[in-house]
Structures are given as structure tokens and as C-alpha cells.
Amino acid sequence: MSQISRRQAMALLGALGLGASAAACAGPGGSTKPAGASGPAAPSAGAVTGKVSFAHWRGEDKAVFDELIKRFAAKHDGVEVAQDISTSNDYNAQALQKLRGGSIGDAFATFRGAQFKNFTEAGIYTDLKDSQAVKNYQKGLLSAGQNGDSQLGLPYQVVFPMPMANLDLFDKAGAEIAPKNWDAFLAMCEKLASAGVIPISWPGGDVGNGGQLFNCMIANNAPVDDMCAQIEQGKLKCTDDWFIKMLNQYKDLKPFVQPNATGTAVEPAQNLFSQGKAAMLATGSYHLAAVRGLGAKFPIDLVFPNTTSDGKGKYEGAYNATFILGVNSASKNQAAAAAWIDFLSEPENAGYYANQTAQHVSVDKVEYTNPDLKRLSPWLQKKTALAARFQFNNLDVRNAVEASATAVISGTSPEQAAAAAQKVVDERL
Amino acid sequence: MSIHPGTAAKRKATDSPAPANPAKVRRRSPTRVNPALYLFPLPAVAVVAFFLVMPTLQAFQYAITDWNGFSAAFNYVGLDNFIRAFTKDSLFTNALTNNLKFVLLVVIAQTVFSLVLALLLTKNSRGSILLRALFFFPTILSSVSVAFIWKFIYDPNFGLANSVLRTVGVDGGAYLGNDAQALYWVAVTQVWFHSGQMMVVYIAGLQAIPKELYEAAEMDGANKWQQFKSITWPFVAPATSIVVAYTTVQSFKAFDLILGIAGNPPKSSLDILSTRIYSTFANSEFGYAAAQSIIFMAMIALVTWLQRRLLRLTPKGD
Numbered sequence: 001m002s003q004i005s006r007r008q009a010m011a012l013l014g015a016l017g018l019g020a021s022a023a024a025c026a027g028p029g030g031s032t033k034p035a036g037a038s039g040p041a042a043p044s045a046g047a048v049t050g051k052v053s054f055a056h057w058r059g060e061d062k063a064v065f066d067e068l069i070k071r072f073a074a075k076h077d078g079v080e081v082a083q084d085i086s087t088s089n090d091y092n093a094q095a096l097q098k099l100r101g102g103s104i105g106d107a108f109a110t111f112r113g114a115q116f117k118n119f120t121e122a123g124i125y126t127d128l129k130d131s132q133a134v135k136n137y138q139k140g141l142l143s144a145g146q147n148g149d150s151q152l153g154l155p156y157q158v159v160f161p162m163p164m165a166n167l168d169l170f171d172k173a174g175a176e177i178a179p180k181n182w183d184a185f186l187a188m189c190e191k192l193a194s195a196g197v198i199p200i201s202w203p204g205g206d207v208g209n210g211g212q213l214f215n216c217m218i219a220n221n222a223p224v225d226d227m228c229a230q231i232e233q234g235k236l237k238c239t240d241d242w243f244i245k246m247l248n249q250y251k252d253l254k255p256f257v258q259p260n261a262t263g264t265a266v267e268p269a270q271n272l273f274s275q276g277k278a279a280m281l282a283t284g285s286y287h288l289a290a291v292r293g294l295g296a297k298f299p300i301d302l303v304f305p306n307t308t309s310d311g312k313g314k315y316e317g318a319y320n321a322t323f324i325l326g327v328n329s330a331s332k333n334q335a336a337a338a339a340w341i342d343f344l345s346e347p348e349n350a351g352y353y354a355n356q357t358a359q360h361v362s363v364d365k366v367e368y369t370n371p372d373l374k375r376l377s378p379w380l381q382k383k384t385a386l387a388a389r390f391q392f393n394n395l396d397v398r399n400a401v402e403a404s405a406t407a408v409i410s411g412t413s414p415e416q417a418a419a420a421a422q423k424v425v426d427e428r429l
Numbered sequence: 430m431s432i433h434p435g436t437a438a439k440r441k442a443t444d445s446p447a448p449a450n451p452a453k454v455r456r457r458s459p460t461r462v463n464p465a466l467y468l469f470p471l472p473a474v475a476v477v478a479f480f481l482v483m484p485t486l487q488a489f490q491y492a493i494t495d496w497n498g499f500s501a502a503f504n505y506v507g508l509d510n511f512i513r514a515f516t517k518d519s520l521f522t523n524a525l526t527n528n529l530k531f532v533l534l535v536v537i538a539q540t541v542f543s544l545v546l547a548l549l550l551t552k553n554s555r556g557s558i559l560l561r562a563l564f565f566f567p568t569i570l571s572s573v574s575v576a577f578i579w580k581f582i583y584d585p586n587f588g589l590a591n592s593v594l595r596t597v598g599v600d601g602g603a604y605l606g607n608d609a610q611a612l613y614w615v616a617v618t619q620v621w622f623h624s625g626q627m628m629v630v631y632i633a634g635l636q637a638i639p640k641e642l643y644e645a646a647e648m649d650g651a652n653k654w655q656q657f658k659s660i661t662w663p664f665v666a667p668a669t670s671i672v673v674a675y676t677t678v679q680s681f682k683a684f685d686l687i688l689g690i691a692g693n694p695p696k697s698s699l700d701i702l703s704t705r706i707y708s709t710f711a712n713s714e715f716g717y718a719a720a721q722s723i724i725f726m727a728m729i730a731l732v733t734w735l736q737r738r739l740l741r742l743t744p745k746g747d
Contacts, residue, residue: 089692089693090693093693093707093710093711094711096499097499100499118497118499118713121497122500205692207694207696258586260585260586260591260600260602260603260606261603262603262606263585263604264584264585265584268588271586271587395711396520396708396712399694400697406696410603410606410607410608427518427519427520
């Protein structure tokens with residue numbers, strides 16, 4: 001065996017290093033095929049068998065999905081569905097990278113807004129326009145999953161990002177549950193405070209949940225419906241009068257939220273409400289199951305902080321169509337993934353999901369037996385605004401704009417808070 | 430007295446008769462080894478090349494593009510991402526300022542605190558060993574657990590801190606909800622988390638100091654402070670060097686602690702460079718996030734180097 005010198009060995013290692021460098025210099029971009037001119041293809045058909053990964057962020061719904069998976073497996077021999085669950089924030093940040101390879105998330109859910117847009121651009125969706133599932137949905141609620149002529153996703157949940165109210169405490173304080181304008185809303189808070197309870201439990205220390213109130217506050221204040229998209233595009237500004245007016249209304253709320261609200265995380269905020277220490281929880285109906293789990297026994301309804309002065313606002317509430325179900329274009333088992341989505345979209349199964357998780361769904365002909373959902377069902381018929389904060393495609397812009405409200409509650413002047421938010425927006429135009 | 434094997438071998442070589450062409454033999458002998466030996470570093474080299482060298486080089490390449498992280502199309506933008514970071518992105522400069530402030534706070538507090546603990550617990554008595562274990566305990570917890578423990582402590586409604594303070598009629602405030610104070614509260618958590626670990630480094634350094642030096646100093650009439658200044662501090666300088674460098678890097682990368690305690694994304698008063706890079710990445714600005722990562726890397730290297738020079742923990746030429 002011939003001997004090699006140190007110099008030769010170093011040359012070999014150097015060559016390896018150079019090889020690594022050359023490999024590293026491969027250009028960015030990946031295997032993701034962007035949607036072609038003809039648009040995304042429908043999921044491939046075939047036998048409903050094999051393993052399906054279902055990626056989502058609703059850890060609290062795991063047991064309900066487990067039961068639905070059992071029922072699905074009983075219907076299709078040889079099919080297995082495994083849930084791949086991340087926390088909502090991690091899902092927001094990482095899902096796209098995890099799913100684009102196709103090994104995770106044959107079927108998946110996305111948030112409305114920036115995430116749906118990015119998934120669309122990355123070509124991860126298949127077109128469900130001609131699927132069996134799409135026929136089961138209420139037509140008016142499908143728009144959040146559409147791109148041009150394609151129905152890329154099916155918005156499964158309908159939630160109301162509005163304060164939930166403890167009706168017992170409202171009755172006891174003699175407070176009006178449906179204030180007609182801003183003064184009436186403040187008078188209602190005053191009555192609740194006089195009765196010795198915290199009027200509003202607000203998780204100001206949690207960016208995501210604290211920001212839900214923004215949907216209500218901006219709905220009737222903004223001059224247009226796509227106000228957040230226009231702020232992001234520079235057509236509207238946080239320093240505009242209507243925005244400053246909204247921030248002043250946040251300032252009005254300061255005496256009515258719990259002390260040190262900007263440091264309160266979502267769980268303690270839920271506890272204040274569940275324990276009857278606070279009359280409202282300013283997050284949304286998606287926390288119904290959570291507060292029941294924490295021991296809330298009282299009847300719950302929703303309250304819309306009507307920001308108008310004359311009660312003639314365009315909207316009576318706010319809603320969001322989210323948890324947008326899709327089939328992964330990179331999946332090796334599209335047939336089974338599509339069948340799983342079809343299964344979830346059947347009224348009977350959607351009803352089971354809704355009643356067990358205390359969330360309304362976009363599927364038509366669903367019978368709500370859950371008492372909370374029954375009580376909130378009239379909100380499905382009201383004129384509600386589609387949650388505005390999900391119009392933001394840039395998360396830095398969204399966080400900065402919403403942070404202006406938190407800053408006001410912590411004592412910053414509305415003008416200063418608005419200017420700080422606008423600075424971040426301007427930097428990203 | 431033992432003789433080093435290398436010394437013995439050299440001596441043996443010297444004792445043997447001189448070869449015909451000594452220069453040639455000397456040159457061949459140390460460099461010729463069994464080629465199989467060269468296979469040993471290959472796995473390590475391959476791992477480092479694949480997981481460290483390649484991603485680092487790729488980061489440099491991505492940093493000059495506007496790649497969003499998923500599409501096939503991208504443009505080369507030169508140094509625009511770097512210019513943007515320093516001139517057109519107040520969120521980045523805010524994170525940088527927060528990070529430097531956080532590092533400074535933690536490095537000073539953690540170094541002093543761990544040194545004081547080490548000085549108090551150097552002796553190998555039963556009590557000291559028990560206390561060392563107690564102070565070391567937080568180190569074995571995961572960052573996420575620590576974050577959740579302290580998130581509960583700082584909760585203004587049900588948290589431990591305010592509950593205790595309320596018993597004496599004091600309201601501690603919003604803690605993490607107070608933008609002016611939030612970073613300091615997280616620094617307290619970081620110091621609590623890692624001081625025990627640094628204490629152990631110091632104890633090892635302190636126990637290596639010859640006792641005779643203290644005895645001699647005492648005989649010369651030196652008081653405790655003089656003994657510390659002239660014996661302890663110079664002798665624990667290598668330990669300090671490790672503590673300061675490690676704490677600096679650790680504080681720069683307090684990603685999981687911040688995310689756990691402040692949520693994702695953290696509000697701007699708690700945003701540090703690592704969380705900002707993550708937010709930029711999550712915002713589908715992969716190229717810009719890569720540029721921020723390179724700045725981050727340079728910043729850690731610069732701060733660590735400056736510290737070592739300013740504190741004179743590394744003698745010139747080392």
C-alpha cells in the first residue's frame with residue numbers, strides 16, 4: 001500500500017472543503033414548483049389507503065380529531081391518519097418549510113391571510129374546486145380559501161374574535177349586553193366596574209390574542225373594508241385621523257381592563273374570566289372550550305364594542321373564517337388526504353367537530369347541539385366584518401400596528417404610538 | 430520523575446548512528462504515517478463541512494439575495510440587505526440595542542454573582558456541596574421550563590412576585606408588560622438560570638490556587654480584600670475568561686428563553702437579534718434573515734474579542 005504524505009492528506013481535506021464550498025454555492029430556491037399558468041392541479045385520485053399526515057396547530061382539538069380519525073379508518077380499510085401538531089406560533093413560522101417537502105402534511109390547515117398567501121405562492125395547494133368537499137360549504141364563507149378561479153383551501157372554522165361576556169355578571173350589574181354606540185359601551189363598562197368586577201380581561205402580554213380586539217375596534221372606524229391591506233400598501237396611514245380616533249378609544253378602555261393588563265398572558269386572562277372576576281374576555285369565541293375547561297359555569301354570549309358615535313355603523317360584529325384545509329401538492333398520498341378532507345367536510349363529521357370543540361364551522365346543514373354554540377348561533381346571521389388583522393401579509397407590519405394599541409393602554413399617547421407604528425410601516429413599503 | 434515518551438523517542442533517535450542523508454530522513458519520518466490514520470478525521474470533517482461550513486457559506490450567498498425561502502425565483506441584491514439592516518430597519522436596530530444591553534447586564538451580573546457564590550462555597554464541606562447542587566440545579570432545566578416558571582412568577586395577576594409583594598401592600602407592576610423594565614426582568618431570569626453553572630467554573634479555578642499563597646499573604650498582614658485583589662483575582666483570570674466569553678455567547682443566543690417568556694413574536698422591548706432573525710425568517714424574507722445572521726455572527730465575534738482585550742484576560746500573543 002503506498003504511503004501518502006501529510007501534504008497530500010491536507011490536499012485531500014482541502015478538496016473536500018472546496019467541494020463543500022461549491023455545494024454551498026448552489027443557488028437558493030428549492031424544489032417547490034410554482035403554480036404554472038394553468039393553475040394548481042386537483043389532487044390525484046386513487047385508492048384511499050396508506051398513511052396520511054394531517055398537519056395543524058389545534059392541540060386542544062387533538063382528542064376530537066382522534067375520534068374522527070377512528071371513524072375515517074373504519075370507513076376506509078388500511079388508511080391511517082397521524083396528526084402533526086405544532087403550537088400556533090410555530091406553525092405560523094415553520095409550516096411552509098416543513099410541508100413543502102411533502103413528507104409531513106399530506107392534508108393540512110393554514111391561517112387566513114399571510115400564511116395562506118405564502119402557501120399559495122409556494123404552490124403547496126392542490127385545487128379542490130371540483131372536490132366533493134367543496135359542495136358541503138356555505139358559499140359565502142369559501143372566499144378565504146380562494147385564489148382566482150381556484151378553490152385552494154376550505155375554511156373550516158367560523159370564529160368570532162369579539163369579547164365573550166359572562167351573562168350572570170351582566171345581569172347582576174344591570175349592564176346592557178348590546179351597546180348601540182361607543183358611549184353606551186363605556187357606560188356598560190362603568191356599570192360592571194361599579195358592581196365590583198373587572199369589566200374586561202385583556203391579554204395585553206400576548207401579541208396574538210391581545211390583537212383580536214383590534215378586529216372589533218377597527219371594523220367601523222376605518223373608511224374602507226380592506227383597511228389593513230391599504231395600511232400595508234401605504235394608501236392609509238396609522239397617523240390618519242380615523243386611526244388616531246381608534247387609539248383614543250383604546251385609551252378610553254384603559255380604566256376598564258385589569259390592572260397591569262399589558263403584562264397579562266392569555267392563560268391568566270382566561271382565568272380572570274372563568275373565575276368570575278372579569279365580566280368579559282377580550283379574545284374570541286375560539287376560547288369557549290378553554291374557559292369551560294377552566295370551570296366557567298355561567299352562560300356566555302358575545303359583545304361587540306361598537307365604536308360608532310351614532311350607532312349607525314356598517315358592522316354589528318367581527319368574524320373570521322380560518323383553519324383552511326388543503327391537500328399538499330407534494331404529497332405522495334393525495335387520494336387519501338383528499339378523502340380525509342372530504343370526510344371532515346361532511347355535515348355529520350363537521351357537526352361532531354363543532355359541538356365537541358365549541359366552534360362553529362363553515363360547513364352547511366350542521367346541527368349545533370352544544371349549548372354555547374346554540375346561544376352564539378344568531379351571530380352567524382348578523383352583519384359581521386371579516387377579521388381585519390389577517391389582511392396584513394407582513395407580520396412585522398401587523399405586530400407594529402397592533403402594538404400601537406398596547407402602547408396606548410400602557411400609557412403612550414395615541415399620536416406617539418401611531419407615529420411609531422407608521423415608522424415601521426414606512427420602512428417596509 | 431517520569432520521562433515524556435516523546436522525549437525518550439527523541440533521545441533514542443539522537444543516540445542512533447547518523448544516516449547517510451540525515452535531512453531526507455528527518456523530512457520523511459514525521460510526515461509518513463499509515464494512510465488509514467487519515468480516515469479517522471474524515472467523519473468529523475464531513476459532519477462539520479455538511480452542518481457548519483456549508484450552511485455558513487450558503488448564508489453568505491443568501492444574504493445577497495432577496496429570496497423568500499420557498500420560491501424558485503430570486504434576485505441578487507448586493508449589499509442591500511446589510512444596508513437595510515443598519516439604515517432602514519428600526520426593528521433590527523432596536524433588537525441590536527436590546528441585545529447589547531442584555532449582554533452587558535447579564536455578563537456583569539452573572540460574573541459577579543457566580544464569583545461571589547463560588548467564593549462562599551469553595552470549601553468542600555457538606556453544606557457547601559448541598560448549596561452548590563442547589564444553585565446548579567436551574568442549569569439542568571430546559572430553557573422552555575425556565576421560561577414558563579418565570580412567566581408565572583412575573584404574571585401580575587396570579588404570579589408569585591406580586592402575590593408576595595401584595596402581602597406587604599406593594600404592587601410590583603406589570604413586569605414583562607412594562608416596556609421600560611421588561612428586559613431587566615428577563616436578565617434576572619437569565620442570571621438565575623446560568624449562575625450556578627458559572628459558579629462551578631469559578632470553584633474549579635479557586636480550588637486550584639495554592640493555599641501557601643494565602644498563608645504567606647496572611648503572614649505579611651494582607652487583609653481579605655488585598656488577598657482577593659492580589660491572589661484570587663489574577664489566579665481566577667482564566668476562569669473569568671471562560672465565564673465572560675460563555676456568558677456573552679449565551680446571552681446573545683437567549684432565543685428560547687425570550688420566546689418562551691415573551692411569546693412569539695416577542696414585543697419590541699424584548700426583541701433580541703436571534704428572535705428578530707427568526708421573525709424575519711417567519712416573514713418569508715430568507716435573504717434578509719441570512720444577512721441579519723451574518724451581522725449577528727460578526728457581532729458575537731467582535732464583542733467577545735473586545736471583551737478579552739479590554740479585560741486583558743488573554744495575554745498578547747495567545
